[in-house]
Amino acid sequence: MNVSVPKETASGERRVALVPEVVERLGRSGIEVTIEAGAGAEAHYPDADYEQAGAKLGDGYSGQVVAKVAPPSAEEIGRLQRGSVLIGFLAPLTAVDTVRGLAEAGVTSFAMEAIPRISRAQSMDALSSQATVAGYRAAQIAAQELPRFFPMLTTAAGTVRPAKVLVLGAGVAGLQAIATTRRLGAIVQAFDVRSAVKEQIESLGARFLELDMGLEDAEAAGGYARPLTDEEQQRQRELLAEEIGKMDAVISTAAVPGRRAPLLVTEQAVKNMSPGSVIVDLAAETGGNCELTEAGETVVKEDVTIIGPVNLASSMPDHASSLYARNVQSLLGLMAGEEGELKLDFDDEVIAGACITRDGQIVHEGARQAAGVTA
Ligand code: NAD
Numbered sequence: 530m531n532v533s534v535p536k537e538t539a540s541g542e543r544r545v546a547l548v549p550e551v552v553e554r555l556g557r558s559g560i561e562v563t564i565e566a567g568a569g570a571e572a573h574y575p576d577a578d579y580e581q582a583g584a585k586l587g588d589g590y591s592g593q594v595v596a597k598v599a600p601p602s603a604e605e606i607g608r609l610q611r612g613s614v615l616i617g618f619l620a621p622l623t624a625v626d627t628v629r630g631l632a633e634a635g636v637t638s639f640a641m642e643a644i645p646r647i648s649r650a651q652s653m654d655a656l657s658s659q660a661t662v663a664g665y666r667a668a669q670i671a672a673q674e675l676p677r678f679f680p681m682l683t684t685a686a687g688t689v690r691p692a693k694v695l696v697l698g699a700g701v702a703g704l705q706a707i708a709t710t711r712r713l714g715a716i717v718q719a720f721d722v723r724s725a726v727k728e729q730i731e732s733l734g735a736r737f738l739e740l741d742m743g744l745e746d747a748e749a750a751g752g753y754a755r756p757l758t759d760e761e762q763q764r765q766r767e768l769l770a771e772e773i774g775k776m777d778a779v780i781s782t783a784a785v786p787g788r789r790a791p792l793l794v795t796e797q798a799v800k801n802m803s804p805g806s807v808i809v810d811l812a813a814e815t816g817g818n819c820e821l822t823e824a825g826e827t828v829v830k831e832d833v834t835i836i837g838p839v840n841l842a843s844s845m846p847d848h849a850s851s852l853y854a855r856n857v858q859s860l861l862g863l864m865a866g867e868e869g870e871l872k873l874d875f876d877d878e879v880i881a882g883a884c885i886t887r888d889g890q891i892v893h894e895g896a897r898q899a900a901g902v903t904a
Contacts, residue, residue: 530871535589543571543846546596549582559869565589572846611635622787658852664705680714698783722747774801781818794819804832813837
């Protein structure tokens with residue numbers, strides 16, 4: 530099969546879908562790569578490195594398979610050939626126009642977000658690889674913006690107490706934020722509605738924040754959280770407001786797939802924080818975990834700095850791209866026959882589960898519902 534990789538055009542997108550190291554490995558399994566000139570430049574992968582790894586420079590949309598990072602724009606969909614295969618983040622539950630456009634263009638599309646989170650598909654899990662980058666970065670931003678030290682210091686000028694950090698949501702990004710803030714020496718607490726993560730939080734040297742919510746466990750299918758009821762959410766916000774007041778920094782990562790992020794940090798909670806405190810809201814893109822977050826902005830309210838980063842993974846484009854490329858490589862491996870030829874097995878649960886559009890139709894159940902397609 531031949532795979533082409535275009536230069537990403539979405540604003541602020543610095544990642545690239547394949548990196549030279551992966552191009553070389555694909556070549557060994559009979560998969561040829563064509564890369565658009567400059568596609569890797571913002572992630573610090575020069576064209577010459579791709580050529581040395583065996584890629585050709587050329588049209589990023591001409592391959593049997595097109596590998597991308599960000600969801601395609603209407604213009605990019607227009608460049609895809611009918612019958613071609615597209616791999617990338619497609620936001621299938623929210624980007625309704627994109628999904629409709631791909632179906633109409635006759636593209637067989639696979640969303641990285643829709644790859645089933647089963648053990649066999651772990652190496653393809655781009656949500657996890659990119660959330661790892663985002664969680665790490667969020668911890669650094671919190672440390673950078675806080676006008677205080679993270680670690681405890683004993684100096685000739687006296688002792689500095691360590692910062693207290695609360696991480697809300699202990700999924701992949703949250704756990705990485707916990708690990709990174711711990712390494713920087715902060716005292717870290719974390720909360721999640723899935724009780725299964727308590728042990729993971731503790732194994733990273735943080736404390737699980739016990740909230741008396743009367744909640745047994747909110748784990749739903751696929752290991753994700755279920756949405757809380759209005760009463761549960763209200764209770765959570767009230768209990769958290771008090772705890773947040775004791776923190777120097779809050780890193781919030783709580784999410785429920787396909788929905789607005791749960792609102793966890795109220796204006797009152799922000800008021801309860803001491804002057805100079807920091808909130809890094811990783812859920813900014815999906816509405817924010819904090820009431821005062823503005824996506825893509827840094828705002829100061831009540832002398833608390835509230836940062837709402839978008840596409841944080843793209844701010845570390847080298848490693849974010851290299852991990853993403855390995856995810857794509859694994860998926861391509863599943864799409865290839867023995868000679869590296871394109872061979873899509875729709876009986877395979879990973880291939881079937883990740884497929885969003887095929888033969889002019891939206892075939893993914895969640896995407897069909899989002900697009901209002903009836904049976
Ligand atoms: P996510 O980004 O959807 O959500 C982030 C976190 O927010 C989750 O831990 C969720 O429980 C939490 N959350 C939701 N509502 C909340 C609320 N009201 N208050 C506090 N926290 C709230 O999740 P994710 O990081 O993509 O993954 C979640 C889980 O999926 C993992 O921890 C794991 O169990 C599973 N997973 C499985 C695999 C695999 O087997 N291949 C890979 C990755 C993740």
